[in-house]
Amino acid sequence: MCVLCGGFVVQEHWTEGRGSTGAASVTVGGGASRERQRDRRDRTAMANRILACYGLKLEDWNGSKYIVRDVKGSSEIVHDLGALWPAVEKLIKKTADPLDPALIGRLQQQQQQQQSGRP
Amino acid sequence: MAANVKIPVIILSGFLGSGKTSLLTRALKQPQLANSAIIVNEFGRMGLDHHLLSRVEERTLLVGGGCVCCSMREDLVNACMELLEDMQRGAKPRVDRIIVETTGLADPSPIWFTVLRHPVLQHHFHVESVLVTVDAVNGMLHLDSHDESIKQISAADRVIVTKTDIADGEEIERLRRRIGQLNPAAEVELTDSEDTKSARFFADNPDSVRSPRTRCAMAAADGGREGRSAEDGRNGSGGHTDATHSVSIRFDRPLDWHAFGLWLSMLLHARGTDILRVKGLLDLGGEGPVSLNGVQHIIHPPEHLDGWPDGRRTSTIVFIMKKVQPQQVTSSLLAFQHMLGAVPYVLETDLQFPY
Structure with missing residues (x-):
């Protein structure tokens, strides 16, 4: 579905695949499921680095949905990254824009802190 | 299917x-x-x-x-x-x-x-x-x-x-x-x-x-080959098109797909109507490239291709934008570089600005 409209899910969001070849492949039992779970965990961790700048946190909910929360306890359930940003907008009351100089500044700060924290 | x-x-x-x-x-x-x-x-x-x-x-x-x-x-x-x-x-x-x-x-x-x-x-x-x-x-x-x-x-x-x-x-x-x-x-x-x-x-x-x-x-990956000069820019952009810019961006290392997906989905949510087109080949560390193709808010499911054109393995993305300046995109990508795992650099743009 459109990232602007959010809405019902009729198919996988484009961020959840990294390119199919269209060819059949052989997977060992549970392999695809493990990979999917790993992907979800990595995606959540990466999203949290960005969401930290807005005081938000994303959690994986039973491997099927995500929950995004703010520090005051408000939360939104989202199905995929397409729905994440409209939910973030609802919680922070403005659009999360990657071109926003304030966000860029905070990310740079985050990075400097990480670097100075290292031995 | x-x-x-x-x-x-x-x-x-x-x-x-x-x-x-x-x-x-x-x-x-x-x-x-x-x-x-x-x-x-x-x-x-x-x-x-x-x-x-x-x-x-x-x-x-x-x-x-x-x-x-x-x-x-x-x-x-x-x-x-x-x-x-x-x-x-x-x-x-x-x-x-x-x-x-x-x-x-x-x-x-x-x-x-x-x-x-x-x-x-x-x-x-x-x-x-x-x-x-x-x-x-x-x-x-x-x-x-x-x-x-x-x-x-x-x-x-x-x-x-x-x-x-x-x-x-x-x-x-x-x-x-x-x-x-x-x-x-x-x-x-x-x-x-x-x-x-x-x-x-x-x-x-x-x-x-x-x-x-x-x-x-x-x-798209070869976008830079024809080297468009500043003079071309002056000839080309008359009146109404001033607001439309394109920029080709390359990355020095393979990209982290989750980080890139987050960045792009966020960009399209915030600026979708102004991003007329996103197109390119991505190096995600796998064997072949993954092709990326989007028109405004709509992104085509990424597809794996068999081989790199000319054997040159590098992520290249072309953005065609209205009202968004190429340097806004590059400075955002620079700020996200630690998540993306790669440093972006501009291959070519229709604007002249210092880097």
Whole structure:
């Protein structure tokens, strides 16, 4: 579905695949499921680095949905990254824009802190 | 269902009077296109009759929040569903492709969205390429005065310059440069009324179904080759187009897909209507590249390609944007570099600014 409209899910969001070849492949039992779970965990961790700048946190909910929360306890359930940003907008009351100089500044700060924290 | 058993849909767009129908009429006389279904949206077409699937009136159904690019073309859905039903009942033989000709003022993105997102159509059809015709004589004028024309060029995989027999060489060259600036990812080809091989635009080599997209993606990766100078920029950008910019960005290392997905989905949510086109090849650390293709809010599911063009392994992305400056995109990508795992650098842009 459109990232602007959010809405019902009729198919996988484009961020959840990294390119199919269209060819059949052989997977060992549970392999695809493990990979999917790993992907979800990595995606959540990466999203949290960005969401930290807005005081938000994303959690994986039973491997099927995500929950995004703010520090005051408000939360939104989202199905995929397409729905994440409209939910973030609802919680922070403005659009999360990657071109926003304030966000860029905070990310740079985050990075400097990480670097100075290292031995 | 694998992509290669889906029926390709080719979108033919172009400004009023740019020669869409003439091109199609000529092309349909050639045997390669014999088994094609055609959907046009204006009455009184000549020469297309025996191929014609339906004449439809453009009827657009806005879905969700009602942004224009994310709308279903109801007319197209009906025509395609009807065709599908006829083919499945055996009333009609399976067609090799569907060619959808839009009206001169139409934005091709709703057609993309319809084929990509309709619950039934998405399993039976895929958009193979977007062809846009530009008139060699009046093309420049249309680009200067009509935003629709710019939008069409931005959405194109292939731009076909028509009527080259009645325009002079210098004019054609200027137009080509202008198109190259607007959409560095598109292939530009020439045709005229004597062209007897125009079917090549619609039917590529039959044994490589996905070739046009692959080649276009490669063209995107090669975007920098033609080196456009500052002088070209001055020649090209007149009046209305000042707001439209393109930028090609490369990355020095493989990208983290999750980080890139987050960044791009966030960008499209915030600035979707201003990002006319995103196109490129990504190095995600796997064997072959992953092709990325998006028009406004709509991103085509990424596809794995077999090999890198020219064996050169590097992520290249072309952005065509309205109201967004190339340096905004690069400074954002720079801030995200630690998540992306790669440092972006600008390959080329239609603007001159220091880095």
